[in-house]
Amino acid sequence: MTTPKFARGTLHTFQPPEQVSQVTRALHGVGRKVALVPTMGALHAGHRELIRRARRLPNTVVATSIFVNPLQFGEGEDFEAYPRPLDKDLEVLKEDGVELGFLPKASDLYPEGAAVTVRPGPLGDELEGAVRPGHFAGVLTVVAKLFNIVRPDYAFFGEKDYQQLVLIKKMVRDLNFDTRVIGVPTVRERDGLALSSRNVYLTPEQREDAIVLSAALTAGAFVGRDGADAVLATARQTLAARPAVEIDYLELRGTDLGPAPVDGEARLLIAARVGSTRLIDNVGVVLGAAADHPEHALDAGE
Numbered sequence: 376m377t378t379p380k381f382a383r384g385t386l387h388t389f390q391p392p393e394q395v396s397q398v399t400r401a402l403h404g405v406g407r408k409v410a411l412v413p414t415m416g417a418l419h420a421g422h423r424e425l426i427r428r429a430r431r432l433p434n435t436v437v438a439t440s441i442f443v444n445p446l447q448f449g450e451g452e453d454f455e456a457y458p459r460p461l462d463k464d465l466e467v468l469k470e471d472g473v474e475l476g477f478l479p480k481a482s483d484l485y486p487e488g489a490a491v492t493v494r495p496g497p498l499g500d501e502l503e504g505a506v507r508p509g510h511f512a513g514v515l516t517v518v519a520k521l522f523n524i525v526r527p528d529y530a531f532f533g534e535k536d537y538q539q540l541v542l543i544k545k546m547v548r549d550l551n552f553d554t555r556v557i558g559v560p561t562v563r564e565r566d567g568l569a570l571s572s573r574n575v576y577l578t579p580e581q582r583e584d585a586i587v588l589s590a591a592l593t594a595g596a597f598v599g600r601d602g603a604d605a606v607l608a609t610a611r612q613t614l615a616a617r618p619a620v621e622i623d624y625l626e627l628r629g630t631d632l633g634p635a636p637v638d639g640e641a642r643l644l645i646a647a648r649v650g651s652t653r654l655i656d657n658v659g660v661v662l663g664a665a666a667d668h669p670e671h672a673l674d675a676g677e
């Protein structure tokens with residue numbers, strides 16, 4: 376089979392996985408690197424920040440995949456309703472200088488009889504995994520497939536999906552993938568709401584309520600030096616102002632999502648339902664005396 380046409384400087388889209396593999400193999404053959412930005416489409420400024428960071432790498436072709444992965448949605452979740460504005464997304468990719476768009480069909484990635492999946496280990500059943508059983512097996516399976524198809528030197532993921540980022544880094548370590556995973560800080564609206572494709576589901580009133588998620592995280596992080604109990608109590612107090620927001624969890628963990636340290640860096644994570652829309656968010660927190668260390672003193676609450 377001849378390698379599909381690929382010239383630098385314009386967007387090329389491919390649907391069959393084999394074509395993408397051929398192109399990236401050819402790019403590697405001439406000494407280029409490949410950076411992958413996996414997405415489910417409905418591209419917003421959060422995705423665009425991942426692309427922008429990837430484009431900073433020298434001698435590197437940026438590939439973006441758009442695939443709403445059925446394997447990571449449970450029964451009753453929004454797989455069918457998930458926004459799929461493909462034409463608009465392709466315009467964004469062109470505008471942002473992405474050169475390779477990978478748009479597989481579900482039958483390309485999950486042909487009849489496909490049965491082997493990636494097991495995330497115990498962390499896959501906690502936090503998001505406790506509310507969405509099987510979600511992370513679906514995420515890790517599709518990410519492993521994307522990595523094997525594209526063979527990226529770098530892959531970019533947002534901290535907005537913090538548990539996903541931690542689990543993907545763990546998969547790369549545990550299964551010896553040859554890809555460097557890079558986490559990108561969460562891009563927010565001016566009022567603090569984390570950008571998310573699911574924000575389009577919110578009515579104006581719910582959009583107003585949704586601000587409380589980031590407000591609670593920021594308030595909690597601000598009192599980090601007073602310890603874990605103070606962080607959680609402060610965040611809960613902020614959340615109480617918006618009783619329409621139903622909390623799935625509010626947890627303080629270590630940066631690897633193990634137990635939070637008494638003194639040092641931690642992560643405060645929240646998931647909540649605003650009407651029928653489920654939103655997640657998280658921030659870094661510095662706990663105890665470590666908060667007074669000059670390195671951290673300036674970024675409490677960020």
Ligand SMILES: Nc1ncnc2c1ncn2[C@@H]1O[C@H](COP(=O)(O)OP(=O)(O)OP(=O)(O)O)[C@@H](O)[C@H]1O
Nearest residue numbers: 414415416421532533535536561562570571572573
């Ligand atoms: N606000 C954001 N800031 C930084 N990265 C983000 C942001 N939102 C999403 N991402 C990242 O973009 C990648 C693709 O995410 P995805 O396509 O699921 O978008 P999403 O907005 O997170 O959608 P959803 O509504 O399903 O959460 C993921 O690595 C995700 O963490």
Ligand SMILES: CC(C)(CO)[C@@H](O)C(=O)[O-]
Nearest residue numbers: 413414415444514517536
């Ligand atoms: C990583 C991902 C593209 C896998 O489907 C998805 O979970 C997402 O968009 O965060």
Ligand code: BAL
Nearest residue numbers: 415447448510536539
């Ligand atoms: N951004 C994570 C994808 C999901 O919620 O399924």
